[in-house]
Amino acid sequence: MNRELYDKLIFEYSKPGRQGFSLPRRDCKDVLGSIPAGLRRSNAVNLPEVDEPTVVRHYTNQSTNNFGVDTGFYPLGSCTMKYNPKINEALAADSTIAALHPTQPADTVQGALELYWRLQKALCTIGGMAEFTLNPFAGAHGELTGLMVIRAYHASRDDRGRQVVIVPDSAHGTNPASAAVAGLQVRQVKSMPDGTVDLNDLRDKLDDSVAAVMLTNPNTIGMFERNIPQIAEMVHAAGALLYYDGANLNPLLGVARPGDMGFDVMHINLHKTFSTPHGGGGPGAGPVGVREGLEQFLPNPRVVLDAEGNFRTECTDSALGRVSGWLGNYTVLVKALAYILTLGKEHIKMVGPLATLNANYIMHSLRDLYLLPVEGPCKHEFVFDGLIDKSQGITTLNVAKRLLDYGFHAPTIYFPLLFHESLMIEPTETESLETLDRFIEVMRSIALEAKESPDMLKNAPFNTPVRHPDDTEAALHPKVTYDEL
Ligand SMILES: *Cc1c(COP(=O)(O)O)cnc(C)c1O
Numbered sequence: 244m245n246r247e248l249y250d251k252l253i254f255e256y257s258k259p260g261r262q263g264f265s266l267p268r269r270d271c272k273d274v275l276g277s278i279p280a281g282l283r284r285s286n287a288v289n290l291p292e293v294d295e296p297t298v299v300r301h302y303t304n305q306s307t308n309n310f311g312v313d314t315g316f317y318p319l320g321s322c323t324m325k326y327n328p329k330i331n332e333a334l335a336a337d338s339t340i341a342a343l344h345p346t347q348p349a350d351t352v353q354g355a356l357e358l359y360w361r362l363q364k365a366l367c368t369i370g371g372m373a374e375f376t377l378n379p380f381a382g383a384h385g386e387l388t389g390l391m392v393i394r395a396y397h398a399s400r401d402d403r404g405r406q407v408v409i410v411p412d413s414a415h416g417t418n419p420a421s422a423a424v425a426g427l428q429v430r431q432v433k434s435m436p437d438g439t440v441d442l443n444d445l446r447d448k449l450d451d452s453v454a455a456v457m458l459t460n461p462n463t464i465g466m467f468e469r470n471i472p473q474i475a476e477m478v479h480a481a482g483a484l485l486y487y488d489g490a491n492l493n494p495l496l497g498v499a500r501p502g503d504m505g506f507d508v509m510h511i512n513l514h515k516t517f518s519t520p521h522g523g524g525g526p527g528a529g530p531v532g533v534r535e536g537l538e539q540f541l542p543n544p545r546v547v548l549d550a551e552g553n554f555r556t557e558c559t560d561s562a563l564g565r566v567s568g569w570l571g572n573y574t575v576l577v578k579a580l581a582y583i584l585t586l587g588k589e590h591i592k593m594v595g596p597l598a599t600l601n602a603n604y605i606m607h608s609l610r611d612l613y614l615l616p617v618e619g620p621c622k623h624e625f626v627f628d629g630l631i632d633k634s635q636g637i638t639t640l641n642v643a644k645r646l647l648d649y650g651f652h653a654p655t656i657y658f659p660l661l662f663h664e665s666l667m668i669e670p671t672e673t674e675s676l677e678t679l680d681r682f683i684e685v686m687r688s689i690a691l692e693a694k695e696s697p698d699m700l701k702n703a704p705f706n707t708p709v710r711h712p713d714d715t716e717a718a719l720h721p722k723v724t725y726d727e728l
Pocket of ligand 1: 321322381382383384415417418459488490491512527529
């Protein structure tokens with residue numbers, strides 16, 4: 244097929260007078276007369292005039308210009324881009340769910356409320372927490388909600404001087420951002436060379452101004468933080484609470500529970516660990532869990548099962564108030580529960596170990612060519628610091644762009660900031676051995692290309708619909724409408 248024929252902008256196919264539809268003759272009189280003069284258009288709207296096949300081919304071809312987890316492997320570290328099973332989509336799109344209205348009386352939506360309640364319970368079991376709210380819309384929104392819970396807890400004890408949140412220097416950027424949005428100050432704690440928290444530095448920074456310490460475990464470079472019990476003791480002795488950033492709960496799924504490690508508050512990204520799609524900014528869900536004694540601070544409304552066996556929503560005065568309009572992104576919740584129930588108790592236990600095995604398999608198969616800055620078994624992800632042989636000037640960006648030519652999405656690059664040439668790989672548990680082997684083979688041949696044809700590599704990609712955009716120009720002077728081109 245001649246793709247180029249359909250690779251223009253839809254406006255470029257426009258021919259005056261051409262139509263892709265035919266409507267019956269208008270038989271209602273004087274429609275225009277009923278619109279106040281000030282609200283009528285004076286010029287015709289500028290729309291492309293095109294026939295139906297052109298529209299269909301244009302958009303169908305556009306849809307194949309994108310990369311997604313349905314078109315190929317997506318080893319994006321810190322993001323858990325696992326495959327999204329189609330049964331989740333089918334259930335969420337079912338009219339009995341998709342057509343619900345948030346203000347329907349509780350007795351007409353008992354099933355929908357039960358679904359929410361069951362997911363709350365499932366996440367409590369998985370996280371080792373006493374109670375969950377599913378209302379926050381994203382991970383960062385969950386962090387903000389969790390920090391507001393922590394603030395409400397300190398305020399309830401009249402302990403109002405606690406205005407500081409401690410975050411490791413390797414933390415995801417949303418951690419300090421959420422703390423700032425919650426009106427708290429950020430204090431950084433140093434990482435050891437292996438990415439784990441420097442306990443001496445933490446001890447120095449803990450005092451009675453600290454409201455919370457936020458941690459990710461396994462941390463951002465995929466290493467398991469072994470000192471959590473000790474950290475929890477230190478944090479609690481200082482009167483602060485310990486927050487778990489569980490955006491990437493994948494490696495722990497079925498293996499260990501943040502609640503058992505001593506964490507007080509946590510969030511989970513359903514749009515990572517629990518297989519609901521993400522990318523491009525939404526929609527997601529960032530449920531927040533709390534240990535016993537903090538339940539009363541979770542946001543309104545909550546879904547409860549009353550003594551008569553009915554589900555209903557409840558608002559209480561001790562709660563935070565609302566963090567979202569109703570009960571969060573409901574269809575995302577449906578997909579997550581579908582995922583949990585299709586795996587079941589038995590198979591959910593395989594997620595963490597398989598994700599860990601896959602990451603270690605790739606790490607060991609490439610470490611003779613790519614620089615591994617931190618030794619030791621990783622969990623769900625790991626970081627290379629670029630190629631070992633940097634003599635040809637091939638950067639992580641070049642490697643990432645070249646991967647696109649081979650049909651793989653790029654890993655996360657230049658994050659975490661702990662290394663100059665970070666290349667962060669997370670295969671997840673959903674990939675077959677054949678896919679992992681093909682990815683390893685391609686990564687190895689790129690390392691070979693770096694030696695033999697570095698100039699070619701610097702100009703990659705060659706096979707993608709858009710080749711090498713000028714990122715800086717695009718950010719500084721974006722052209723967002725046809726008229727600007
Ligand atoms: C993705 C991620 C977040 C933020 O989640 P969003 O849904 O993008 O707001 C926070 N922390 C970690 C470790 C993450 O990977």
